[in-house]
Amino acid sequence: MKTLTKIALVLIPTITLSMAATAHDPSMHAKKAEKADCSKMDHSKMDMKDPVAIAMMKKCMKQAETSSDKMDHSKMGKKMDHSKMTEMADHNMKKDGHDNH
């Protein structure tokens, strides 16, 4: 009975405190830089005189240009060493896993 009381005395405050800590985890409040989700843009319903529609189009076009620039294989040349890619990916994965604490 005494052991049970001791366990309860330790566990109840621990669980209560850890729940409070989860509710106020700073990551819940952190703003993350997100890319524009242009897939949901319905061009047929857009009024191209509306500043909101024009701004959205500009944003999505700029984003598409940026990503196509990044994927422009003609500019990649022969400097890219494919043999090291698996190694680099492994390294990045380990690094990402390490960032979460």
Added chain:
Amino acid sequence: MKMLKLLLLFVVLGLGVAATVMYSGVVDVAADEPHSDFVYWVLEETRKNSITKAAQNIEVPDLEDPDLLLTGGSDYEFMCSSCHLAPGQKESDMSLGLYPAPPNLTIAAESHKGHEHGDDTQAARKNFWVIKHGIKASGMPAWGKTHEDERIWAMVAFIKKLPTLTPEQYQILTAIE
């Protein structure tokens, strides 16, 4: 002479009461304890009239340029949305915890109950002034200390369109490239 003595007595009494209130600690400054209706009304009227007067001569630029929505959108998302919310959002830790509660800017000015915003130009003037100068003891910072007027106007332009935006439109306009 008698009147002067009486007036002096009232002044001394008034100062005495004020000092007692200040130093006794009886005033509750907790943000989770609202003001009385009278105190709230006094502070609200003071705030509204102060902003209206200070902003009355501000010249409003053209706010219809789509580029303003892009600059203002990302600034709004990172500087304002945690208190003033985003489309589809009803509350946040900040909107619940701050007192006075920050206004929900995703709701059109016309649907705000109990106070007037004036026409578009007046609303833009007031928004610009509040963003630039902030409001004392309210949690609203003076962004003008670190941001140029052009950037503040971009936020004003975005706030003007905010009540009309869907969550999807908001996501696109506020995303960082």
